[in-house]
Amino acid sequence: MQNDEDFFGRQLPLRGAPANGAVGQRALRTVGERRQCQRCGQWLAVTDRLANGDWYCRQCLQLGRLTSQHELYTIPEPNRFARVKSGGLTWTGQLSAQQDVAAQAVLRHVKTRTDHLLWAVTGAGKTEIVYPALAWALAQGWRVAWTSPRVDVCLELAPRLRQAFGGVAQALLYGGQADPYAYCPLTICTTHQLLRFKAAFDLIVVDEVDAFPLATSPMLQRAIANAQKPQGCHLLLTATPGNDLQQQVRRHQLAVTYVPLRYHGHLLPQIDLRLAWRWREGLLRNRLPSALIHQLRGYLAKHQRFLLFVPHVVDLPVISQALQLAGIQGGVTVHAADPDRPTKVQAMRDETIPFLITTTILERGVTFPNIAVVILGGDDPVFSTAALVQIAGRVGRSADFPSGQVTCYCHSHTKRVRLARGMIAHLNLQGRRQGGRP
Amino acid sequence: MSACVWCGRQLQATLTLAQIWRFAPIAQATVCDTCQHRFAAITSQHCPACGRQQIDETVCLDCQRWSGRPLTNHAVYVYDVAMKAYMQQYKFQGDYALRVLMQAPLAAALQRETYDVLVPIPVDQTTWRTRGFNQVTGWLRNQPFQQALLVRATHKERPQSAKARADRLRTPQPFTLAPNASQILHGQRVLLLDDVYTTGRTLRHAADQIYLGGAKAVTSLTLAR
Ligand SMILES: [Zn+2]
Numbered sequence A: 001m002q003n004d005e006d007f008f009g010r011q012l013p014l015r016g017a018p019a020n021g022a023v024g025q026r027a028l029r030t031v032g033e034r035r036q037c038q039r040c041g042q043w044l045a046v047t048d049r050l051a052n053g054d055w056y057c058r059q060c061l062q063l064g065r066l067t068s069q070h071e072l073y074t075i076p077e078p079n080r081f082a083r084v085k086s087g088g089l090t091w092t093g094q095l096s097a098q099q100d101v102a103a104q105a106v107l108r109h110v111k112t113r114t115d116h117l118l119w120a121v122t123g124a125g126k127t128e129i130v131y132p133a134l135a136w137a138l139a140q141g142w143r144v145a146w147t148s149p150r151v152d153v154c155l156e157l158a159p160r161l162r163q164a165f166g167g168v169a170q171a172l173l174y175g176g177q178a179d180p181y182a183y184c185p186l187t188i189c190t191t192h193q194l195l196r197f198k199a200a201f202d203l204i205v206v207d208e209v210d211a212f213p214l215a216t217s218p219m220l221q222r223a224i225a226n227a228q229k230p231q232g233c234h235l236l237l238t239a240t241p242g243n244d245l246q247q248q249v250r251r252h253q254l255a256v257t258y259v260p261l262r263y264h265g266h267l268l269p270q271i272d273l274r275l276a277w278r279w280r281e282g283l284l285r286n287r288l289p290s291a292l293i294h295q296l297r298g299y300l301a302k303h304q305r306f307l308l309f310v311p312h313v314v315d316l317p318v319i320s321q322a323l324q325l326a327g328i329q330g331g332v333t334v335h336a337a338d339p340d341r342p343t344k345v346q347a348m349r350d351e352t353i354p355f356l357i358t359t360t361i362l363e364r365g366v367t368f369p370n371i372a373v374v375i376l377g378g379d380d381p382v383f384s385t386a387a388l389v390q391i392a393g394r395v396g397r398s399a400d401f402p403s404g405q406v407t408c409y410c411h412s413h414t415k416r417v418r419l420a421r422g423m424i425a426h427l428n429l430q431g432r433r434q435g436g437r438p
Numbered sequence B: 001m002s003a004c005v006w007c008g009r010q011l012q013a014t015l016t017l018a019q020i021w022r023f024a025p026i027a028q029a030t031v032c033d034t035c036q037h038r039f040a041a042i043t044s045q046h047c048p049a050c051g052r053q054q055i056d057e058t059v060c061l062d063c064q065r066w067s068g069r070p071l072t073n074h075a076v077y078v079y080d081v082a083m084k085a086y087m088q089q090y091k092f093q094g095d096y097a098l099r100v101l102m103q104a105p106l107a108a109a110l111q112r113e114t115y116d117v118l119v120p121i122p123v124d125q126t127t128w129r130t131r132g133f134n135q136v137t138g139w140l141r142n143q144p145f146q147q148a149l150l151v152r153a154t155h156k157e158r159p160q161s162a163k164a165r166a167d168r169l170r171t172p173q174p175f176t177l178a179p180n181a182s183q184i185l186h187g188q189r190v191l192l193l194d195d196v197y198t199t200g201r202t203l204r205h206a207a208d209q210i211y212l213g214g215a216k217a218v219t220s221l222t223l224a225r
């Protein structure tokens, strides 16, 4: 059985019309000789056809297959929510003076339904900065989505928002979950899940807007545009906007609020560049750059814990072995597909191991107090400008240890590393104007 | 450039000179090396009755429990995590394009079999309408086959995959013979083709009907065991 509520602002695929008067349109629209999926916007290939003659969309298959037998049914979003005082905000924390300035700017833009970028350095507390605007929007009876291309971001965010907005019903949506759908004022979801919506949200908060694969996926960008009401607006959150967004900001096509300082008021650590000419050739003979060895031995002697970032998963065992040979022992390697990843990260948190050797996966979301960061091969293309800034942002997160070293060993100076240093310098310039301390 | 049909990775298309000369369209359905090698082929050390991968070549316990007319089954791949993931996307999510992954290995396996008539296990009318294809015939390229079996109209059941073994073994005969089946089957050596051999119940039901149709021998081949 389908409730009316299930159709509010959504597009549900059915093979026959439901009883509730929802309006349907063909799931696959024929334009001349071609067919376009009306859920994900992608064009079908001539081979995307079943044996019985029906067509189907392969691009959004993970959300349940759409065929030429399906129609997408919707009921226009009625915002049928009980008004809750102060938007259900139960958060009792305090914004810093700097955070409050940014929060008021975000609120102003949301009130005037203006698209807006909140460019906040890692550790600025960007989630809390959005709370006043979110509370206002929910108090108006707006329907709001908080979305991220990354499921781990959604999973981490959902309990925080449930705590901070205890007075408002919330739904968490991501691929492969068991919970049934619920019609709620606040929806936290992966960007893929927005494909199931149509003109539903008055406000969409896009968290980690620069994260893969959103920046390069027209399908996901379209998902956000379609899920937003025509008169709605979106708020983009990021620490490291890509070139497109930076360009829109420079051309004044997109309003921006900077939060160049971390919540503790200190500047970002700059990346210290060191040349390590032909380090890969050395590694073939189990040798690491002597400057690196010297630095890491120093860290171990001082009990300074550190993260060593390397370009590829295949580099992990080789570099680990070379470190062992150089007497730098006790660390553990970890990567994205490592089944023991949670235990290893926890061991690092518990300070039972002195260092982690890792690929880029730890770049976001993971914080260790008083940590140093070393990147070996920062000129490898796997380290984008954004990734380098994010990695540098691992350092100095905690108020007790607001500074620390970020060292990047490269075979050559590359544009990406230069741009990353440039972005940090730019943010620190803004930060100094606001009274930031090194 | 084209992409791997399963993992989506871009493939370096190797154009043959003939293709360039004839401006022939490059076959769209392509599979990358990694995806083609995800599956574990069953070695010679398998159960001689059902084709299950083992460490020796003795008849397995499941097969010893079967009474009645024996049925010899061969299987191409182990039904492991990779194969389950494949079947999930191909059969249950209905990604018909993935049929190409198995066309070449299955063609090779059919080459090794001795038979006169190939009979794929059919799907019922509802499945044909909703899934839109028979997952078994999707793996055939141009090998001739005969639809000698039909699914009984009254046969409305939970899917096999949702049942426990004991339930499956009690499943009543789901098949009937197609109207022209006797002409096709009489005196022939028939090879049944199915996707996964789990208990062997479905294939034995099918074999019973094929014998009724006058076949002189029935064996079977499945993609996975
Ligand atoms: Zn689609």
Ligand SMILES: [Zn+2]
Pocket (backbone or CB within 6 Å): B004, B005, B006, B007, B008, B009, B031, B032, B033, B034, B035, B036
């Ligand atoms: Zn592949």
Ligand SMILES: [Zn+2]
Pocket (backbone or CB within 6 Å): B047, B048, B049, B050, B051, B052, B059, B060, B061, B062, B063
């Ligand atoms: Zn056996």
